[in-house]
Structures are given as structure tokens and as C-alpha cells.
Amino acid sequence: MRQSVLPVLTVVAGIFVIWYLASIWLNAAWAYDKATRSGEELGVVALVADTWSQEKPKLPAPHQVGVEIWDTTIEKKITSKRSLIYHSWITLSATLLGFALGTGLGIALAVGIVYNRTMDMSVMPWVIASQTIPILAIAPMIIVVLNAVGISGLLPKAMISMYLSFFPVVVGMVKGLRSPDAMQLDQMRTWNASPSQTFWRLRLPSSMPYLFTSLKIGMAASLVGAIVGELPTGAVAGLGARLLAGSYYGQTIQIWSALIMAAALAAALVAIIGLLQRVTLRRMGMA
Amino acid sequence: MIVEQLKDATEFHRVEPVISAKNLDLTFQTNDGPVHALKDVSLQIGKGEFVSFIGPSGCGKTTFLRCMADLEHPTSGEITVNGVSPEEARKARSYGYVFQAAGLYPWRTIGGNIRLPLEIMGYSKHDQAERVARVLELVELAGFEKKYPWQLSGGMQQRASIARALAFDADILLMDEPFGALDEIVRDHLNEQLLSLWARTEKTIAFVTHSIPEAVYLSTKIVVMSPRPGRITDVIESPLPKERPLDIRDTPEFLEVAHRVREGLRAGHLDD
Numbered sequence: 001m002r003q004s005v006l007p008v009l010t011v012v013a014g015i016f017v018i019w020y021l022a023s024i025w026l027n028a029a030w031a032y033d034k035a036t037r038s039g040e041e042l043g044v045v046a047l048v049a050d051t052w053s054q055e056k057p058k059l060p061a062p063h064q065v066g067v068e069i070w071d072t073t074i075e076k077k078i079t080s081k082r083s084l085i086y087h088s089w090i091t092l093s094a095t096l097l098g099f100a101l102g103t104g105l106g107i108a109l110a111v112g113i114v115y116n117r118t119m120d121m122s123v124m125p126w127v128i129a130s131q132t133i134p135i136l137a138i139a140p141m142i143i144v145v146l147n148a149v150g151i152s153g154l155l156p157k158a159m160i161s162m163y164l165s166f167f168p169v170v171v172g173m174v175k176g177l178r179s180p181d182a183m184q185l186d187q188m189r190t191w192n193a194s195p196s197q198t199f200w201r202l203r204l205p206s207s208m209p210y211l212f213t214s215l216k217i218g219m220a221a222s223l224v225g226a227i228v229g230e231l232p233t234g235a236v237a238g239l240g241a242r243l244l245a246g247s248y249y250g251q252t253i254q255i256w257s258a259l260i261m262a263a264a265l266a267a268a269l270v271a272i273i274g275l276l277q278r279v280t281l282r283r284m285g286m287a
Numbered sequence: 288m289i290v291e292q293l294k295d296a297t298e299f300h301r302v303e304p305v306i307s308a309k310n311l312d313l314t315f316q317t318n319d320g321p322v323h324a325l326k327d328v329s330l331q332i333g334k335g336e337f338v339s340f341i342g343p344s345g346c347g348k349t350t351f352l353r354c355m356a357d358l359e360h361p362t363s364g365e366i367t368v369n370g371v372s373p374e375e376a377r378k379a380r381s382y383g384y385v386f387q388a389a390g391l392y393p394w395r396t397i398g399g400n401i402r403l404p405l406e407i408m409g410y411s412k413h414d415q416a417e418r419v420a421r422v423l424e425l426v427e428l429a430g431f432e433k434k435y436p437w438q439l440s441g442g443m444q445q446r447a448s449i450a451r452a453l454a455f456d457a458d459i460l461l462m463d464e465p466f467g468a469l470d471e472i473v474r475d476h477l478n479e480q481l482l483s484l485w486a487r488t489e490k491t492i493a494f495v496t497h498s499i500p501e502a503v504y505l506s507t508k509i510v511v512m513s514p515r516p517g518r519i520t521d522v523i524e525s526p527l528p529k530e531r532p533l534d535i536r537d538t539p540e541f542l543e544v545a546h547r548v549r550e551g552l553r554a555g556h557l558d559d
Contacts, residue, residue: 191408201406205394284393284394
């Protein structure tokens, strides 16, 4: 753990340096433009200062994003429409609901595929085909259709999350449920175990390492789904709404702070699953 | 005629056939064409016998054992286990099967692993606990009930897997090279333990091996098999006494039996 601190900090520092330099380079044109219009001569120090403090920069500097995040999280009441925490919670709730639905659907389909020959032959191609459709195309359709039948709010977004997150779970769980070897299955046969006994006592426990790996991917996909699901609803609330509103009004700092918030959220969620994975597999003697 | 019938009757009384195979044939269809795993295999195993199957790989010894366990189905011929078909015997849980690998579940303790078949067969909680304690005693693993498989050596794991096969009341034990992956010293020790376990429980044991000393040391009957097609080339009734200390392996009787097994194996190979 300690040996990795220095390399990690070095990389982070490197990223910041590149980021700051890039924001000078990308925002310089606007700074020169402004200076020409007001008839001023721009020195190096003034140029750098300007590129790092514009109101609508092409690429905001890290500290601008940091300040924006600080203002919209710590400084705002959670109930405020301008609080990033509020918007994160909106997105998070859709993500978690979609993730739960997707995991349930994924496991159910995997069990069907493993135990039913017809499903084995027919379901997988459809599962794969479902993922080749661009989510940006199908998300508005889901919202519109569900709205037409009177379902709005959390559920449509969760459906889009589910649509993205069930896929890794199906693939991982099919492999996991099939991971017991021929000897273990023969052993169950010598005890005349029923299919359900074989499932609960052998197949399901054996699939745990595969399940957790799938859940990590599924969770990240689920968050993407929730954000995409917020775009066509007209930017009411959620991180997706912040992204969309930011892009309407050229609020690049707001966009970047929402992006970083989404990334941090995803990292935290995946880390929680990673922790669960470590604890569970260690207790099961599989790690 | 009458004399012969009488003789048959007394034979039947002396050794009731627990496993009986008549003209067993088994052909696997593979991409390279049919493989004759078993050809015209006939054998009777009496109650309380310890029968070893020995032969080079591909001789069908494991396949034969799997036929007894209803894990493989003969193409033709007849086989009965406890007087019924292998499938009925399997459903009646009349045998315990020990595989080459211990196959213990890492997420269950040793006790939990032994309890597994008992849970599947629906024994009561109280009965389960009693049986686990008893078989752990039997394989000299008392005190290891709460340990996990990874905390045990390979030999101890294999003993736990034997305990698991003994936990329910099957009077037949089918063992497929159970000590094949263990080193010589551990193996000697386990062989000794297995003999004493056999003497105490009076089970009928069918034991697949490719070690001549192991087969001779353990068995009352040694079945020598040879490959292509898999068949029985010799059946040797062991003259050794039931009481067998490890150093019996240096006696002339032992060496004589071992010699005959070796001859049998060689004869099988000359046919190639």
C-alpha cells in the first residue's frame, strides 16, 4: 500500500500539470480576443491568469472545477435545486434501482440459459443484439413509451440502467453457474441430488467470483444508463440534467463538475462492491 | 446335475454377489470413430470383498467403476448392483463414491462438507451431527470438524472425502484412484487406515488403482485389465490373510501375487 502512494501521486500531479497547460492553450484564443477588443497588450502572466479564470472556458482549470464542486456541495443546502448532492442523489437512486433490477433480470436469464436448452439456444443472441443498439437511440423511446402508459419519474430511468446492467450479469453468471467441473456434478449425481439442490449447494456458491466481477461492470454501466436516461426528460434533475443544462448555456465548469461527480460516484459504488467481494470470497475460502 | 446345483447354492451362500456384471460392452462414439472402452466384461463381487481394478490408462477400469455407479451406461450386457440396476441402486443411495480429487467445497468446513450428502438425503439435524462425528472418528479426523479444507493437507482432505462417502449408510464403497495424487508415504499410511476401516465397517469396496503394491496390499481380489478394447485379462484371488501389517509387502506370498499381477499386465500389453 505504502509503496504505491508515491507513483499514484506522481501520476495525479502529471495529470494536473497537463490539465493546466491544456487549459492555457485552449483558452488562450478567447483571452487574446478579449484583449484585442479592449485594446490591451497581453503579457505572459496576464494571459495565464486570464485562461485560468474565464467564466465560460473551453477547458476549465482544475481549481475552477474544484471551487464549483465545493460551492454546489458543501455551501448549498441538500434540498436546493442547485446542490450537486441533490442531483447526485436523483441519479444514484435511479442507478441503484436499475442495478437491482438488472442484476435480478441477469441472474434469472442466466439460470434459464443454464437449465433450459431452448433458452440456451435462443436467448443469448438476443441478449447480445440488445447491447448493439445505441443506448442514446433507445433511451428516449423507453421514456416516451413508458410516459404514454403513465409511468414517469424514477422507473423509466431505472429501466434504462437495467437495460445496460443486466448484460454483464447474464454473461458472467452463465459462466459462473457452469463453472463446477464434471467431477463435482458427477458427485451430486451419486448422491441423487435434485436439480434445485445442485443449484443452491453447488452451482450458485461456485458462481460467486463471477457474479462480483459482473456486478462491478454492471454498476458502472448502470450509472451511465441513469445519466443517459436523464437527458431526454428535459433536464429536470440529476447529473444528466446538470450536463444537459450546462451544455445549453455553455456552462463548461458546471459540466466538468458534474462529470467529476459522476466519476467519483461510479468509483465509490464499484469500490463498495469490491469490498463486498473481498469479504464474501474470503469468508467462502475462494479468495 | 443336482450336485452342481447344490454347489451353486452353497457358492451363492458363501458370497452373495453385491455387484454382478455379465458380458458388459461399452463403446464411446468419438470424432476419431468408436472407442471400445469395455468389451465382454463379466465379474462378480461378493459381499464384504475388497476388489482392486488395475491396468494401464484406457483399460476401462474407471469406466467399469462408473458403470457400477450409473455415471456411464453400458452399450450392451447386464450389470446389477445390490441385485437391482445401477440406476435404482444410485437412487437408493446404496454406494459411496470417492473420486481421485477430494472435491471438498472451499466454502464449507470439513464437517459441513461431510454433512452435504446428508442434507441432500434429508437426514435430521441431530442425525447429521451424530454421523459427522462418527465418520470423522473413523478416518481419524476427530477435532477437524470446524476446519476449512485449505487448512488440511492433501492426505487429510482425501480422508475427509472418504468420510463423506461413508457418512450415509451405503454398504458399497466405489473408489476411483483416491490416493493417486498423494505421495508414497502418505499413501502407505492411508492404505493401512483404509484396511482397518474396511475391517471395521465390513463394506464391499471396489478400488481403481494403477499401483501394483497398492492393489496387492489392499485386495481380496485383484482384477487385471488391459486396453484396446478394455477387458479383463486376469482375476486373482489373494491368498494373503485379512490381517495385513505394512511389512507383509516383503513376504514371498505378497511378492508372488505382485509378480502374477505384473505378468497379467504385461500379457495385456503384448496383444498390441
